[in-house]
Amino acid sequence: MNFDRIKEKLTILADAAKYDVSCSSSGSKRQNTTKGLGDSSGMGICHSYTEDGRCISLLKILLTNHCIFDCAYCVTRKSNDIKRAAFKVQEVVDLTINFYRRNYIEGLFLSSGIFKSPDTTMERLVQVAKKLRLEENFNGYIHLKSIPGASDELMHEAGLYADRLSVNIEIPTKEGLKLLAPDKQRKDFLQPMKKVKNEIIKYKAEKKLIKSTPKFAPAGQSTQMIVGATQETDAQIMYTAAYFYKKYQMKRVYYSGYIPISYDPRLPSIGTEVPMLRENRLYQTDWLMRFYGFSIEELLNKEHPNLDSDIDPKLSWALRNLHLFPVDVNKAEKQMLARIPGLGMKSVYKILGARKYRNLNWEHLKKIGVALNRARYFMVCNSSDYEKRDLSAASIKSLILHNSASKFRNTYSNQLNLFDKQDALI
Amino acid sequence: MIFKYDGSFEGFLTAVFSAYEFKCENCTIVKENEHVESLFEETEEVITSEEKANRVWKKIQQKTGTKGSRQIYWAFLSELLGVENTLFQYIQHAINSAKNITTDYANKAVLEVSQIVKKVGREKHRMDAFVRFRKTKDNIYFATIEPDFNVLPLNAKHFKNRYADQYWCIYDLKRNYGIYYDLNSVEIIQLELPNSILNTSTDFFTPEEMQFQQLWKNYFDSTNIKSRKNTKLHHQHVPKRYWKYLSEKYL
Numbered sequence: 001m002n003f004d005r006i007k008e009k010l011t012i013l014a015d016a017a018k019y020d021v022s023c024s025s026s027g028s029k030r031q032n033t034t035k036g037l038g039d040s041s042g043m044g045i046c047h048s049y050t051e052d053g054r055c056i057s058l059l060k061i062l063l064t065n066h067c068i069f070d071c072a073y074c075v076t077r078k079s080n081d082i083k084r085a086a087f088k089v090q091e092v093v094d095l096t097i098n099f100y101r102r103n104y105i106e107g108l109f110l111s112s113g114i115f116k117s118p119d120t121t122m123e124r125l126v127q128v129a130k131k132l133r134l135e136e137n138f139n140g141y142i143h144l145k146s147i148p149g150a151s152d153e154l155m156h157e158a159g160l161y162a163d164r165l166s167v168n169i170e171i172p173t174k175e176g177l178k179l180l181a182p183d184k185q186r187k188d189f190l191q192p193m194k195k196v197k198n199e200i201i202k203y204k205a206e207k208k209l210i211k212s213t214p215k216f217a218p219a220g221q222s223t224q225m226i227v228g229a230t231q232e233t234d235a236q237i238m239y240t241a242a243y244f245y246k247k248y249q250m251k252r253v254y255y256s257g258y259i260p261i262s263y264d265p266r267l268p269s270i271g272t273e274v275p276m277l278r279e280n281r282l283y284q285t286d287w288l289m290r291f292y293g294f295s296i297e298e299l300l301n302k303e304h305p306n307l308d309s310d311i312d313p314k315l316s317w318a319l320r321n322l323h324l325f326p327v328d329v330n331k332a333e334k335q336m337l338a339r340i341p342g343l344g345m346k347s348v349y350k351i352l353g354a355r356k357y358r359n360l361n362w363e364h365l366k367k368i369g370v371a372l373n374r375a376r377y378f379m380v381c382n383s384s385d386y387e388k389r390d391l392s393a394a395s396i397k398s399l400i401l402h403n404s405a406s407k408f409r410n411t412y413s414n415q416l417n418l419f420d421k422q423d424a425l426i
Numbered sequence: 427m428i429f430k431y432d433g434s435f436e437g438f439l440t441a442v443f444s445a446y447e448f449k450c451e452n453c454t455i456v457k458e459n460e461h462v463e464s465l466f467e468e469t470e471e472v473i474t475s476e477e478k479a480n481r482v483w484k485k486i487q488q489k490t491g492t493k494g495s496r497q498i499y500w501a502f503l504s505e506l507l508g509v510e511n512t513l514f515q516y517i518q519h520a521i522n523s524a525k526n527i528t529t530d531y532a533n534k535a536v537l538e539v540s541q542i543v544k545k546v547g548r549e550k551h552r553m554d555a556f557v558r559f560r561k562t563k564d565n566i567y568f569a570t571i572e573p574d575f576n577v578l579p580l581n582a583k584h585f586k587n588r589y590a591d592q593y594w595c596i597y598d599l600k601r602n603y604g605i606y607y608d609l610n611s612v613e614i615i616q617l618e619l620p621n622s623i624l625n626t627s628t629d630f631f632t633p634e635e636m637q638f639q640q641l642w643k644n645y646f647d648s649t650n651i652k653s654r655k656n657t658k659l660h661h662q663h664v665p666k667r668y669w670k671y672l673s674e675k676y677l
Contacts, residue, residue, distance in 0.1 A: 003641065007644050010644055010645055014648035017649070019651075035590040035591055036590065036591055037588075039588045042584065045554055045555045047555045047556070048555075048646060049659075049664050050646065050649055051656075053654075053659030053663060054651075054654075055663070102560070102561070260653075276654065354529060354530060356529065357530040364531070367532075368537070
């Protein structure tokens with residue numbers, strides 16, 4: 001191995017791949033049954049975290065950053081004057097194996113600029129995965145990018161070796177795509193996605209009848225949207241996401257705050273702040289949709305096309321629906337508990353477990369970890385001490401914000417830290 | 427009354443047995459090396475007995491199922507000062523109650539045990555993540571760690587499944603023992619390690635080992651997005667006390 005040359009390529013091709021935010025390494029169920037290398041049957045593991053606080057779980061690189069396309073939002077675009085490099089198939093295999101054996105990573109996330117044609121590119125990606133599986137007996141996690149425009153045959157082969165496949169639609173609206181990536185068409189993204197979805201369904205059905213049916217992309221598909229590159233509303237983004245969850249059975253949709261990388265007048269200029277707070281709100285909405293039983297229409301609609309920035313989307317929904325509250329935590333069903341602001345699913349399960357033994361009071365709830373700062377306006381428990389005033393939505397909001405106001409008034413990054421803490425409670 | 431035991435899990439279970447034998451509900455169970463002589467309280471020395479331990483363990487399993495008994499073992503591995511007493515209260519509550527008490531979070535001991543288990547689980551998961559193998563000249567992938575809690579026994583299965591085709595050893599420097607896998611099974615070992623083991627010197631490690639650490643460090647830096655810098659979050663996820671074992675942080 002020529003370490004100096006590899007190091008140079010790694011620097012370029014990891015740097016170019018870092019805007020893809022997916023880092024998931026879970027949900028695959030690929031067991032190590034043959035005493036080979038690797039096992040991805042457990043939960044995902046973050047082996048390290050970058051200085052921006054994002055998890056490192058996979059070796060996330062491009063095979064090459066040569067690209068025939070000129071999408072305005074992408075660093076790898078043809079017209080951008082940057083250093084270009086390309087890995088050989090064997091180099092990626094060796095890097096993956098050596099990193100994996102040292103417990104640096106859960107596996108490989110391989111994407112690529114599109115050189116020559118979509119099929120040539122996809123074929124090269126498949127070669128890497130095939131080599132890892134067949135020659136190295138590798139059972140670690142492999143995430144391959146589905147190249148827009150790749151043929152059905154190649155997508156089929158990709159699914160046999162990869163755990164997850166993803167196509168990034170990047171721009172949430174058709175108009176935006178036309179503006180920023182005129183050579184790309186939405187149907188080119190959708191075609192491989194559809195193929196993979198149908199194959200997953202087919203293989204799953206066959207697996208039920210014939211146990212030896214091989215796995216096909218067992219960790220499913222994901223996609224990513226850039227947030228803030230065009231003028232889209234939160235509703236447009238989240239309705240698109242909901243559509244992909246439903247129509248294409250996506251495992252995940254990722255939201256990536258646009259990081260200015262170009263002086264193109266169609267885009268936010270360099271130096272514009274990354275919309276991290278907005279990104280956070282979108283993820284909260286995504287979670288509410290996937291784990292808390294909310295439908296997207298409840299959270300975003302014609303009257304509310306954008307999420308509030310000063311309060312989380314669940315609280316915002318609750319304030320619009322005060323007639324459903326207060327909820328009795330000792331009696332309410334799971335679905336309704338999950339809708340109380342300040343109650344995450346972990347707290348919901350703890351409450352469900354604990355209330356079998358006795359009626360819970362404020363002290364119990366506080367110790368269990370409920371964020372009473374928000375929750376207390378929306379619930380009653382085994383105590384006569386509850387909110388008896390008939391407060392309006394506006395005054396509840398101001399009371400809640402008042403109790404955490406100093407943190408909200410702080411700098412931008414501090415705001416985000418606060419949200420992370422809220423996430424931990426949820 | 428104080429029961430002092432040898433620090434092993436069997437020893438602790440034997441102590442619980444003795445406490446019941448003495449019909450002592452408010453006694454203290456303490457490790458030998460943490461025991462401080464008391465003028466006012468009687469101390470009873472517990473002699474670890476496999477038979478007594480098994481009887482207690484069976485009863486616990488019967489009362490709390492696999493979830494509860496697993497929680498007791500994991501909380502025990504925390505080695506926190508006084509954890510034995512919380513566990514003793516937990517066990518008493520389990521035995522006195524007709525229902526399985528594992529989710530009775532409004533009970534102090536149950537909540538505390540669940541919180542300790544969460545911490546131990548987090549530390550176990552951290553070790554799954556933060557172990558960095560370095561390849562020795564005799565072809566063993568070798569890692570040193572110093573976990574906050576005694577979690578190494580919990581990590582063995584994960585590493586055995588994952589690295590089934592390579593020799594590996596993970597060594598806990600704080601507790602001076604390690605687990606070693608010889609392509610067949612995992613064994614507990616004790617080694618005399620030189621202080622220089624933290625450095626990747628070519629006395630022990632293959633010449634290319636350092637190159638891979640450099641590549642990894644290189645990857646770590648290249649995949650970072652500077653305009654999203656968030657040092658606080660970074661430190662929260664990778665606390666400083668682990669840095670000396672993470673090549674991407676110390677190189």
